[in-house]
Each structure stands twice: as structure tokens, then as C-alpha cells.
Amino acid sequence: MSQPTQEEVILAQQAQHEAAPGPGAENQGLSQGQIVRKRFFGHSGALVGLAVFALIFIMAFTSVGFAGIPGWWKYNHVDVSPLINDGVPSASLWPLAWGEHPFGQDRIGRDLFAMTMRGAQQSIIIMVIIGGIAGLIGAVVGGLAGYFRGWTEAILMRLTDVIIIVPVLLLAAVVAQMANRRDADSWFAGFAASNGVVVLGIFLGLVSWVGLARLVRGEFLTLREREFVDAARISGASNARIIFKHILPNAVGVLIVNVTLTMSAAILLETALSYLGVGVKSPDTSLGLLISQNQEAFATRPWLFWYPGLFIVAICLSINFIGDGLRDAFDPRQKKFRAKKAVETVRHSSETAPAVPAASGPAPAGDTTPNSDPGEG
Amino acid sequence: MLSYVVRRLATAALILLGASFLVYLLTASSGDPLADLRASNAPNRQQLMDARSQLLDLDTPAPLRYFKWLGGAAQCLVPFAGNCDLGKSVTGQPITEALGIALIQTLTLVTGATVLAILIGITLGIVTALRQYSALDYGVTFMAFLFFSLPIFWVAVLLKEFGAIGFNNFLRNPVIPLPVSLGTGIVLGVVVAVAVGGEIKRRLISGGVVFALVTAVMVYLSATLWFKTPGLGPVVIGIAGVGMAFAVTTLVSGLKNRKALQSSLIMAGLGVISWFVIQPLLAQATGLMIFLLAIGTVLVGVGVGYLMGGYDRGQSMRAAGITAFLVGGLVVMDRFMQAWPTYFNNSRVRGRPIATIGAGTPNLQGDYWILTIDTFTHLILPTVALILVSLASYTRFTRSSMLEIMNMDYIRTARAKGLSERAVIMGHAFRNALIPLATIVAFDIGALIGGAVITESVFSVHGMGFLFLDGITHIDPNPVMGVFLCVAITAMVFNLVADLAYSALDPRVRIKA
16 A cells, blocks of 8 residues: 655655755754754744734633633623623724723623633634644554554555545534533533533544644655664664654654644634534634624624634734744754845855846846755755 | 556545445434424424425434435446436435536636636745745735635625625725825835835836826726726727737747747737727627637637747747737627626616625626626625635745745756746746646645535525535435535545646656556
């Protein structure tokens, strides 16, 4: 069962590149973790993403409280209070003010700030659960299939193929139906009734590991053929030791990056399912549900629509930027510092050879320079 | 090779069997299909429930029902037998019929959006790769991430509000305020100045020219109330045609190839002449005729290129053919614009042309042009929404693929042997950068059939996604299975096509038989 899928080819090429020594600045005896950390914290987009996400996270979990711990905000997402100024948001940038209902109120007087914060909490919880479960199963299935090959691989990968074509929407609908059955004759219905979000997250996690498993398998397939694995095997290392000590640390970059991207997709998935009515159900709330409930009111109460949407976009965007930063940090081919080097080399070469043909358009900075990287080429 | 394909297809069939069994059971067990009848107060409740049980064969347990369904579905494999049976929906409609209708709706919605998203995404990806780490690159990257993070239903509501309701209000009195004209001019000028690259002076001049041009055009459009009675006319077609001839020649062969430039310019001239000649013919247009005309136009262009010849006959033919197609498009667009006032004042449309829901105005009467405009005005919002959310992945993918190629040794070789930058990019880099994209595009075409569930539900288009969602909410396995079969089969076939195409395009990848 050795079908060279495209992933494997790309990964094989990546492996070739990775085999080459990194650029000089990174050869100063730093460990892999230190290099990755240094690159990640040199990525301004990722840092901004991290800051924004931390801010939203702290705000969402402290303001309306979590798991019985009260928060600092005076309302919660189900409290109904009298409408003030017809529910118009009281927050303003100039003059800087917060006010009684910063994001406004809905038609019956619930505080939108509290609802949005509660929704953001739910979305983040679902996102983390999906990321955790999908990462774990994906790593185990992909790792086993890639390392042991043979029948293990055939069975696990066919299972992956089956799950990958079963529509997620259908599974979500089934879960929603089961959680909604209030006959409470099973422990599941009781558990689902009190922890709807957790159940939804677990089920979505159980189906979103398939992409990760394929990637991890590809990574394991290339890594198990490398010399250091042969060396370990010859010196008598057990399978478990080879997997955990030699292969997994090298595959963890791919895993982390793609778990992050799965998480950002999970946020959109959750909001979409809630929007279609098979995700989080009322009276609990989520960002997608808030938009779905309020889209008719756009003409009269646009803030009900703006704030939840902006929070979805902000969470998803910050996670995407963090993922991008992680990818740059883990992938040695993406050299953040090449731009400056390239510009310098262009300058240098244009001083020595000023007759650059201007008619065909100035050559883009990154391309004309001879590759300054000693490893490639 | 053959054994590889056969083995892949056999595995696919087994996977399909397993997955379809799973889907059937899940749908059947997701709830009670009689729930709405149980809750009703109709006097003939019991009869209705019996009728539905009979129709959906609810007395048979779900696993057995699956095999009954499978027996019907297996007959679809017999070609030309015509007794394909995928069961019936809750309303008693045969699924094969419902699928046919839904498929047409979905394809009209998604095809245009996918093609446009691919074209725009590849262009943006290539431009940002060539201007790596410039302001344009960072701008486009940020926009790509932003679009990637947008929930489509949120975009859809915004588009409905500002794209449809706002634009319709604007059309009532199409006067563009001067600040808006200036603002648009400045924005586009800055974008062009950033995109051009090179020295500051060159950037400033390009940006300034674009700013002046855009602002002047917008002031002119506003002053003449152009949006009430839009049109291009032979003059605009002529000017735009010459511009296109130069642009296409630059990309295809470089302006140094005079014969290619001349053939393109001839096609622009022929386009203007054809505008006068073809108007009576276009009055009786049908879809087939437009299609044949398009093919004819391209053939004429290729013919002109062949006759002009030059040192590279192929380049002349390509340049002239592409120019001919674009100029022909302008002539057709002008004809659509001529039909616009009639459509706009139609009693069914009542001066609010951009529609927010549905796939067409009900009971609209009119010729080919009116009906096609109607389809366009209904498609425009979902198309824009779909393009926005799917653009990002194409842009990012093309960019990284192009960057990788531009660092290859053979690109350096091509430069070293003295090729122009155009030849290096278009001839050596661009084509190879497209190879990995071929697989992505194949995957996306496979997924296209499934429709966009959320987009369809927001814009009330009754396509495949709608059928699927409807089946789930009514706990009706047959439509769900029908949609699932279509989607899964196309996805698997295109997966195979993607792998085969990859090995055909990139000889380094070999398929182990």
C-alpha cells in the first residue's frame, strides 16, 4: 500500500530542504526549541495575534465569570434589564466612555456585552476542545500508520478516508438531536443537557482529526527512513523509544502548526453550525447563534450584529496569525531575515554593476539575488 | 498505471459503501421523522402518520432499509437502463429528479464564483510573490487572513445590506458625491503606486495617473447619470481594446514581438467594426449563439495571428486569440448594458435590480438579455461572498508555490542566459508554479458539487446544500443520501484525477503500479 500521494511528495521535498544546515545566524549552538522560540517572537504579526487573543481570552473569562466563579461585569447573558436609550450602545471612543451597556441591549433588554462575552467563552472552549482531541487522535493515528505501515496503515487510513467523506453537518445534527432529547433516560442526555458546548466540541473533535492524521502520517513516513532512525534502531532502541525520542520531536512542528489552523477553522465551524441551528442552542449562547438570532434586526439594531461578528473575526484572525508565526518558526525554509539580506545584496550588486536593464521592470528584491543561503543551491 | 487506477477505484467503492452505511444510519437515527405530525392537531393525524410511514418505509429497521435503498441505487450503475431509484423524499418527490434540479442551481451559483476566485487568487498570489515583503505583499497577506477569518453568513448579511439595499438606493438617483470620487481615486492610486514597484518617481507617476483617471471617469459617470443608461459605445470599446491588446501582448510575448502586437491591435480594430455589424444579430441572441460567437471570435483571432506570423507564430496566435476573446466580451457587455434600462424599469423589478434572495425574479418576461441580466443580478451577491471567503487559500498557495519556484536553480539559469524578466516569469516560473495548484483546483472542483450549504441557505438558493440541510432537518435519509452520493463520488474521482494530473504534470512524481 505505497501510494505516493501529493502530501508525501511535498513532505519529502521539505525533508530534503530541512536536511540542509540553516543560515549562519542560527548555527550558534541554539537548541531547536530556542531557535523556534526566537523566530516566533521575531514575527510581529504572530505577537500581535497572541496579544489580541490573550486580551479577548482574559476579557471573556473574567467579565461574566466562568464555572460558577462570578465575574466583574454586573450583568450576565440571561439577565433582562430595562431598556436604556432604546438599547443603543453606550461605549464610545471619543469621549472615551464605557457606560451602562457598552455594546447595547437587545429587544428584550439583555446586555449584549455579557452575551458576547459568554459567546466568546463558548467559542474558545469549543475551539480548545476540538484542537486538543483532533491533535491527539490525529497524532496517534497518523503516527501509528506512518511508523508501522503494512496492515496498520491500510486499516487506519481507510478509516480516515471513510470519516473524511462523512459530512460534518450531519454529525453535528445528530449530536444536536441527541442532546435535545430531554427524556433524560440516559446519562448522555443528562450530561449533554448541562454541558451542550462540551459535547459539541468533543464530537467535532472526533471528526476533525482526519486531515491532521494524513499530515502526521506523511511526516512519519519521511522521518522513519532517515539515518538517525536507522542508527537508533541498530543501537537497539525499542519502537516506543524511536517514536517518542526520535521521530515525534521532529514531527511536532507540523502537528502544532496544523492544530492551530484546525482551531481557527473550528471557530468558524462552530459559528456556522450554531447559525444553521445545529450547534449551540438557546438559552445558552454563542457568537454564531447571536448573529443568527439578530440578522433580521440589522436595519433597526445593527450593533446586535456587529459586535458578535467582530469578535468572531478577531478571534479567528488572531489564531490564524499565531499559526502563521508558528509555521514560519518551525519551517526552516521560511527565512524571515532574508528580506533585509536580499535588499542588501541588491544594493551591493547594483553598486558594482549599475547597468541593470530598467526597461523590463526592476527585478523584485527577493528574486534576483544569488541565494545567500549556504545550504541551498 | 491501469492497475493503479483500478485499485484506487476499488478502494474508493469500498470506502463509499462503508461511509454511505454510516451516513444512512446517522440520518435515520438523528430523530423522529414523525415528530411534526405527532405534535399536530389535525383530525386525520393517524392517517398522515401512516401515509408517511408507508412512503418512507419506516416499519423496516434502518439497517435493513439501507440495503433496500442500496438495491435501488445499484440499478443506477447499469447504463442507459433508466431505472435508477434513489428513493423518495418526505414530499414524495423522486430523489433523482430533485437532485437534477438542485444540481443545476448549485452549478450556476458555484461555478462562476470558483472560476473567478481561482483567477483572482492566482493573479494576486503571483503579484505578491514577485513583490515579496513589499507593502503590497503585507497588505494582500493581511486581507487574505481577514477574508479567511470571515464567517460567510456574516459577510452575506453585510453584502445584502450595503451591496444590495444600499446600491439599489443609489441607483434611484445615481449621482456620485465629489468626495467619494476623490476618495476612490486616491485609494486606487495608492494601490497602483504600491503595486508598480521600482523607484519612487515611477510609483508616484503611475499612482498620479491612475488617481486622475479614476476620479475623472467617476465625475463623468455621475454627471451623465451613466448608471441610469449604462453603455460603452464604439469609442470606449476601441480605447479599451487597444489597451487590452498592449496588455495581452506584454504578458504573452513581450512588446518586442511586433507581429504579435500588430495582430492584437487588428483584433481590437475588428472588435470595433463588429460592434456596428453585429447589433441586429445580437437582438435575437440565445445562449448557444453567444457561445458559438465566442468560439468564432477566438478562431478569427487565432487565424489573424497565424496570417501575421512573425518569428514566433504561436505567440502571435495566442496574443490575438486572447485579445479577440476580451474585446468580444466587451461587445457583449455593451449589449447587456443596452438592455439594462428595460430591465431596470420592468414592472417585476421596479427599479431595485440587485436581489438579496432567490435565483431569479418569478414570472419575469423578456428576451435573452433581460433574463440573463436577471440571473446576474441574483448571482452577484452570493458570488461575491463566495469569492471573498475562498480567495485567501488560492492567494496564499500560489504565493508560496511561486516563491519556491523563483528560488530554483533553473530560474537563475534562465536569467543568466539573458532572458527578459517577462520570459523568466511567464515561461519558466509561472507554469511550474501552477503544477501544485492543479491538484488544489481538482479538489475544489470535486467539492463544488456539494454546493455551499451556508451560502445557499442565506441566499435561499435551492441547490444541493439546501436539499441536504432540508433532508437533515426533516430526518429524511433519501435526499441526504442522494447529495452524499453525488458529493462523495465526485470528490473521490477528482482526488484520483488530481493524483494522476500531478504525476502527468511533474515527471519527478511517479505512480507505483
